[in-house]
Amino acid sequence: MDRTALDLWVGIFVVAGLAALSVLALKVGNLSSYNMSETYQLQAYFSNIGGLKSQASIKSSGVLIGRVAMISLDPERYEAKVTMNIDKRYHFPKDTFANILTSGLLGEQYIGMIPGGDTELLKAGDEIKKTQSALVMEDLIGKFLYSKADEPKQPAK
Amino acid sequence: MIGLTKKLRSIGHHVVDAVWRTGYAARFFFLILLYSGTSFQRFRLTVKELFSSGVMSLIIILVAGMFVGMVLGLQGYETLKRYGSESALGSLVALSLVRELGPVLAALLFASRAGSAMTAEIGLMKATEQISAMEMMAINPIARVVGPRFWAGVISMPLLSALFSAMGVFGGYVVGVVLIGVDQGSFWSQMQAAVDFQHDILNGVIKSVVFGVAVTAIALFEGYDAPPTAEGVSGATTRTVVQSSLAILILDFMLTAFMFQGD
Numbered sequence: 359m360d361r362t363a364l365d366l367w368v369g370i371f372v373v374a375g376l377a378a379l380s381v382l383a384l385k386v387g388n389l390s391s392y393n394m395s396e397t398y399q400l401q402a403y404f405s406n407i408g409g410l411k412s413q414a415s416i417k418s419s420g421v422l423i424g425r426v427a428m429i430s431l432d433p434e435r436y437e438a439k440v441t442m443n444i445d446k447r448y449h450f451p452k453d454t455f456a457n458i459l460t461s462g463l464l465g466e467q468y469i470g471m472i473p474g475g476d477t478e479l480l481k482a483g484d485e486i487k488k489t490q491s492a493l494v495m496e497d498l499i500g501k502f503l504y505s506k507a508d509e510p511k512q513p514a515k
Numbered sequence: 516m517i518g519l520t521k522k523l524r525s526i527g528h529h530v531v532d533a534v535w536r537t538g539y540a541a542r543f544f545f546l547i548l549l550y551s552g553t554s555f556q557r558f559r560l561t562v563k564e565l566f567s568s569g570v571m572s573l574i575i576i577l578v579a580g581m582f583v584g585m586v587l588g589l590q591g592y593e594t595l596k597r598y599g600s601e602s603a604l605g606s607l608v609a610l611s612l613v614r615e616l617g618p619v620l621a622a623l624l625f626a627s628r629a630g631s632a633m634t635a636e637i638g639l640m641k642a643t644e645q646i647s648a649m650e651m652m653a654i655n656p657i658a659r660v661v662g663p664r665f666w667a668g669v670i671s672m673p674l675l676s677a678l679f680s681a682m683g684v685f686g687g688y689v690v691g692v693v694l695i696g697v698d699q700g701s702f703w704s705q706m707q708a709a710v711d712f713q714h715d716i717l718n719g720v721i722k723s724v725v726f727g728v729a730v731t732a733i734a735l736f737e738g739y740d741a742p743p744t745a746e747g748v749s750g751a752t753t754r755t756v757v758q759s760s761l762a763i764l765i766l767d768f769m770l771t772a773f774m775f776q777g778d
Contacts, residue, residue: 371569371671374674375671375674375677378674378681382716387710413711
């Protein structure tokens, strides 16, 4: 069996195809920033999660520190229970705030963590007590209308 | 009355014929898988077919991918500008290429570039009685002729679609960042934030493998089943392109419904 020019071309083709795939994985996709192998779990209850989905990002000061693992409805509290995978490198005080925020005007929702001042840290499996639900547009409009209705009527001119 | 029976009879004939052909196609596909050991034992045969179906399709895939990416960049910019979110151009270009356009357009090009050639080649081999000659020499034509072509198509399809997507992203980059002037940092970072390796890229690869199987199986079957005349071969080639294009689009809908239903 001799090596031929045909083998060379097929080799170039296969190498180029695999290279394109790895470019897609590393440069286009997020495989390079996927090094959150070691995580621990935290729970938080929200009265309304809005459009939060599993795999949504969890950020603190804008830095990605974890992802939402699971969302379910707690049958006793009738609140949304959100399980979060947090990177092992980051630990938060007990009185940390978890807020559901929106990136941009029409962007997707994520959880923002604002650390408190407690000296004790949250351990794996702990619950974040202080949460703030997502802003729901209808609630906002409703509040606005009620506050308008409460205002004393201006006399017609 | 006689006209009606004639019509009914021809409808029934067509239905029975179609079912017959489907069964034959299924048996043919099974035989390809059964005898595909040869394609790997004598890998030289598969390499030769990889050259004629994969390498020869490179130019058209690369050029088409580049221009599709450039068009996506232009059109996406025009639309996103209205909402003031030009920075999302990167994720728009990359997501649409990796999820849909890369696998589908590469498969459509592959069907018309390589699939039609496969059908014509095998159809002509049959018309000139080379296939029968092989059978006379106790060489299994499915193992010797059909198998290597099938595996070459299945191997080269995901590679071609990855190249298409990568070229498309590059084309979108050229138009969006270099020509229009979208911020380079937000172009790449928004893209990386939006594209998930498993959910988007791997699913795209799975799609292209399925398209590769469908296109090559249809092309080889049409060639193998073609009536051994000039007219028969030309009809089979046309059917290959039409049927595999339809198969790609229908399969794409089904796969998309499976893969991306939950969000």
